[in-house]
Amino acid sequence: MTPKETALALMDAALKAADPYLAVKRNLGIEGNHLVVSGERFPVRGKIYLLAFGKAACSMARAVVDLLGERVEEGVIITKYGYAENCPRTERLKAIEAGHPVPDENSLLAGKLGLELAEKVGENDVLLVLISGGGSALFLLPESGISLNDKIRTNELLLKSGAKIYEINTVRKHISAVKGGKLAKRVRGTVVSLILSDVVGDPLEAIASGPTVKDPTTFKDAHRILRLYGVWDKLPASVRRHIELGLDGKAEATLKEDLLNVHNFIVGSNTLACESALAKAEELGYNALLLTTTLEGEAREIALAIGSIVQEIARYDRPVPKPAVLIAGGEWTVTIEGEAGLGGPNQEFALSVARKIDGLNAVVLAVDTDGTDGPTDAAGGIVDGKTLGLLGESGVDVEEALRRHDAYGALERVGALLKTGPTGTNVNSLVVAVIPTQLPHLP
Numbered sequence: 001m002t003p004k005e006t007a008l009a010l011m012d013a014a015l016k017a018a019d020p021y022l023a024v025k026r027n028l029g030i031e032g033n034h035l036v037v038s039g040e041r042f043p044v045r046g047k048i049y050l051l052a053f054g055k056a057a058c059s060m061a062r063a064v065v066d067l068l069g070e071r072v073e074e075g076v077i078i079t080k081y082g083y084a085e086n087c088p089r090t091e092r093l094k095a096i097e098a099g100h101p102v103p104d105e106n107s108l109l110a111g112k113l114g115l116e117l118a119e120k121v122g123e124n125d126v127l128l129v130l131i132s133g134g135g136s137a138l139f140l141l142p143e144s145g146i147s148l149n150d151k152i153r154t155n156e157l158l159l160k161s162g163a164k165i166y167e168i169n170t171v172r173k174h175i176s177a178v179k180g181g182k183l184a185k186r187v188r189g190t191v192v193s194l195i196l197s198d199v200v201g202d203p204l205e206a207i208a209s210g211p212t213v214k215d216p217t218t219f220k221d222a223h224r225i226l227r228l229y230g231v232w233d234k235l236p237a238s239v240r241r242h243i244e245l246g247l248d249g250k251a252e253a254t255l256k257e258d259l260l261n262v263h264n265f266i267v268g269s270n271t272l273a274c275e276s277a278l279a280k281a282e283e284l285g286y287n288a289l290l291l292t293t294t295l296e297g298e299a300r301e302i303a304l305a306i307g308s309i310v311q312e313i314a315r316y317d318r319p320v321p322k323p324a325v326l327i328a329g330g331e332w333t334v335t336i337e338g339e340a341g342l343g344g345p346n347q348e349f350a351l352s353v354a355r356k357i358d359g360l361n362a363v364v365l366a367v368d369t370d371g372t373d374g375p376t377d378a379a380g381g382i383v384d385g386k387t388l389g390l391l392g393e394s395g396v397d398v399e400e401a402l403r404r405h406d407a408y409g410a411l412e413r414v415g416a417l418l419k420t421g422p423t424g425t426n427v428n429s430l431v432v433a434v435i436p437t438q439l440p441h442l443p
Contacts, residue, residue, distance in 0.1 A: 001284070003361070003362070003363040003384070003434040003435075003436050004363050004382065004384065004434075006281075006284060006286075006325075006363075006434045007363045007364075007365040007382060007432045007433075007434045008365070008382075009280065009284070010277040010280050010281055010325065010327070010365075010432045010434075011277070011365060011367055011430065011432055013276045013277050013279070013280035014273040014274065014276055014277040014369070014430055014432075015273070015369060015420075015423055015425065016276065017272050017273050017275070017276030017277075018196075018268050018269075018270075018272065018273040018369055018425040018427040019059070019268075019424070019425060020056035020059040020060045020063070020132060020196050020268060020424060020425050021059040021060065021062060021063045021086075021424075022063075023060070023063075023194075023196060023267040023268035024059075024060050024063035024064060024067075024130070024194055024267060025063050025066075025067065026267070027194060027265060027267040028063070028064065028067055028194065028267075029067065030044075030067060030068060030071070033045070035048075035126060035128075035192060037192055037194070037263070037265055038265050038267075040263070042126065042190055042192060042263070044071075044126055045124035045125075046122055046123075046124030046125040046126075046189070047073035047074075047121075047122070047125045047126075048068060048071050048072050048073055048125070048126045048128060049072070049073055049074055049075060049117055049118075049120065049121050049125060049126070049127045049128065050064055050072050050074070050075030050076075050077075050093070050127075050128050050130070051075065051076055051114050051117055051118065051127060051128070051129050051130070052064075052075070052076070052077045052078065052079075052129070052130035052131075053077075053078040053079070053110065053114065053130070053131065053132075053135045053138050053139035053208065054078075054079065054130070054131055054132030054133055054134045054135040054138060054139075054196070054208060054426065055079060055080050055083055055100070055132055055133055055134040055138075055370045055422075055424070055425070055426040056079075056130075056132035056133070056196050056424055056425050056426055057077050057078055057079040057083075057087075057130060057132060057138075058077060058079050058083060058084055058085070058086040058087035058088070058095070058424070059086050059424045059425070060130040060132065060194065060196065061075065061077045061087065061088055061093070061130060062086055062087070062088045064128060064130065065088040065090065065093070066088075072090075072092060072093070072128075073092065073125075074092050074093075074117065074120070075092060075093040075094070075117070076093070076094050076096070076110070076113050076114050076117050077093060077094070077095045077096070078095075078096045078097075078098055078107075078110040078114070078135075078138050078139055079095070079096075079097060079098075079134075079138065080097065080098070080099075080100040080134055080138060080372075080422075081097045081098070081099065081100075082097070082422055083097070083422050083424070084097050085422075086424060094113065096109060096110045096113070098110050098137075098138045098140075099137060099138070100134045100137045100138055101134075101137050101155070101159055101375070102137065102152055102155060102156060102159075103137045103138070103140045103148070103151065103152055103155060104148075104152075105148065107137060107138055107139065107140040107148075108140055108141065108142075108148050110138060110139050110140065111139055111140045111141030111177075111178055112141060114139055114141075114178065114183070115141060115177070115178055115183065115186060118183055118186045118187050119186050119187075121187050121188060121189040122188060122189055123188050123189055124189060125188075125189035125190070126189055126190045126191075126192060127187050127189060127190070127191050127192070128192055128193075128194070129183075129191060129192070129193040129194070129211070129212055130193075130194050131193055131194070131195045131196065131207060131208045131211070131212070132195070132196040132198065132208070132425075132426055133196065133197075133198025133199075133207070133208070133370060133426030133427070133428075134198070134208070134370070134426060135207075135208025135209070135211070136168075136169055136172050136179065136208050136209045137155065139178065139208065139211070140176070140178075141176060141177040141178045142175060142176060142177065143175055143176065143177050143242055143251070143252075144177075145238050145241070145242060146175055146236075146238045146239055146242055147236075147238065149236075150236035150238045150239055151175065151239075153235075153236050154171070154175065154231075154235055154236065154239050155172070157231045157234055157235065158171060158172075158229075158231060160335075160336040161229035161230065161231050161335065162229060162298070162333050162334070162335030162336075163225060163228075163229045163231075163333075164200075164296060164331070164333065165198075165199055165200075165206065165331055166199060166200070166203065166206045167225045167229075169199075169206045169208075169209040169210070170206075170217045170221050170222050170225055171222045171225055171226060172209045173209040173210060173215060173217070173254055174217075174218075174219055174222040174242075174243060174246060174254065175222075175239055175242055175243070176209065178211050179208075179209035179210060179211050179254075180205075180209060180210055180211075180215040180217075180254025180255060181205075181210060181211065181212065181213055181214050181215050181254055181255025181259075182211070182252070182254065182255065183211035183212055184211065184212040184213070184255060184259055184262045185255060185259075187261070187262075188261075189261065190261050190262075190263070191212055191259075191261060191262040191263065192263050192265070193212045193213075193262075193263070193264045193265065194265055194267045195207055195208075195264060195265065195266050195267065196266075196267060196268040196269075196425065196426065196427065197266050197268065197269040197270065197427060197428075198270075198331075198370075198426045198427055198428055199331070199428070200270070200293075200294045200295075200296055200330050200331050200428060201294055202266055202269050202271075204264050204266070205217070210254075212262055212264055213255070213262075213264055214254075214255045214256055214257055214258055214259075215254035215255055215256065217254070218246075218253070218254075219243055219246030219247050219251070219253070220247060222243055222246075223243055223247060226243070268425070268427060269293075269427055270293050270329040270330070270369075270427045270428040270430070271293045271329070272427075273329065273369065273427050273430060274290055274293050274327050274328070274329040274430065275290065277327050277430070277432060278290045278325075278327055281325040281327070285323065286323050286324060286325040286434070287320040287321055287322070287323065287324045287325070288320075288324070288325040288326075288327065289319065289320045289324070289325070289326055289327070290327045290328075291306075291309070291326055291327065291328040292328050292329070292330065293328075293329040293330065294329075294330055295328045295329065295330030295331075295332065295431070296330050296331055296332065296333075297332055297333070298332065298333060298334070298335060299332040299333065299334050299345040299346070299348040299349040299352065300334075300348055300349070300351075300352035300402055301352075302332055302349070303348075303349040303350070303352035303353040303356070303366075304352060304353070304355070304356050306326070306328060306353060306356075306364070306431060306433065307352075307353040307355070307356025307357050307364070308356060309326060309433075310326065310353075310356070310357050310360065310362050310364060310433045310435060311356060311357065311360060313326070313435045314357075314360045314361065314362055314435050322435050322436065322437050323434075323435065323436045323437045324434075324435045325432065325433065325434055325435070326431070326432070326433040326435075327430070327431070327432055327433075328430075328431045329427075329428055329429065329430050329431070330428055330429060331345075331428045331429055332345045332346075332349060332429060333345060334348055334374075334405055336405055339404075340404060340405040340406070341401070341404045341405055341406025341407075341408070341409060342374075342375070342376060342406060342407075342408040342409060343373075343374055343376065343405050343406060343407035343408040343409075344368065344372075344373030344374025344375070344376055344378070344380070344407070344408075345368070345373065345374065345429065346366040346367055346368050346373040346379065346380030346381060346418075346429055347366075347373055347374070347376070347378060347380060347381045347407035347408055347411055347417070348402065348405060348407045349366040349380070349381070349431070350364065350365075350366045350380060350381025350382065350383050350407070350411060350416065350418075351381065351383070351398060351401060351402060351407040351410055351411060352402060353366070353383060354383040354387040354388045354391070354398070354416075355388055355398060357383070357384070357385050358385060358387075358388040358389070359385050360385040360435075361385055361435070361436060362384060362385055362433060362434065362435045362436075363382065363383070363384045363433070363434045364382070364383055364384070364431065364432070364433045364434075365380065365381075365382040365418065365430075365431065365432045365433075366380045366381055366382075366418075366429065366430070366431050367379045367380035367418055367420070367429065367430050368380055368428075368429050369423060369425055369426060369427050369428060369429065369430055370422070370423055370425065370426035371420045371421055371422045371423040372422065374408075376408050377419060378408060378411075378417045378418060378419050379418050379419060379420040379423075380417075380418045380429070381407065381411045381416050381417055381418050382416055382418045383411075383416050387414060387416055390414040391410060391413070391414055394413045394414055395413075396409075396410045396413055396414075398410065
């Protein structure tokens, strides 16, 4: 295979390992009147209800239906627009498509229906909750006094601020009636959550803003984050007022203790995806190195760091000798000030790293595992040692494109966009660098 074909094959291996359907099938089973989850047994004395939300909701729900069939009494499945193709179709299950990354009216409807379902669960019943990335926007129910538009405005400000997903979710759950463990508070029966992690390090309380998990963060933390990223003074008045009430102890806090009836299990993550790509690279005969699964930072800057390691391998065979593969996972961000072009963190990563690997015999791929990088139809970008020259020949000023965060248009001109379509999963982002044996032609 060519280096580009190799990079794509490693990406495919990672995506298959993060397949949400298989993740549920690996971890869930039923034996008589007991649900078996990752080896733990939970008695089912009454009905089984299903609540799924996130970009992988349909695939996860389909696995549950295939396993449990008619034993699922009723369910609500919420996913992103265009992601419902794999949803199980039964009279007992209601599927809703909603907005992401910006929530909409359907997100609000989903929050209401999900809470209604949770409150139906009796003491002898089980609520299976399937959680995946994107759940914070898709499953939404603002606290009293906060309108949908105010929540949307807050979400937009946070997404453009450069805040990490953990920080964004800290704010989200303090203005939500279902996040931060508040959904779990409403359930009388047994809650079993199967979680596909899209947060670096897999902190349960941050994934989809932790609707079934106790929350270590506070209103004080939310307030600090909003001030740190310069968002506080731009917030809608209703959101500021609610957080101020929380600071004074006059608004409901998030869940602060473990509930005996609530059980949370991670069934898929970026780590598993990266390890599968690593194994595939070794199978293909490469010296493979998994750098990290917790990479964070500004996309254009960490791209230069990764590019520097690629350059070191290409020139000096260190830290691993050629033929080599580097793999890294995590979540990088783009801080936007003022008007911006079209793109996403992985496209910006690819455009930036093209500067560092110019002239090298190397390929670097950056992809959002859900298939959607930012508000675009691209999953990321794939570049090599010739990309920078091609960009110049096509009239693209790379530095200006990076300044305007217009990576999509730049990469599109040279055929460097990576389009996978919706993958049905979401376990952060992935970088794959392939440096073959052949020595580069250096300037």
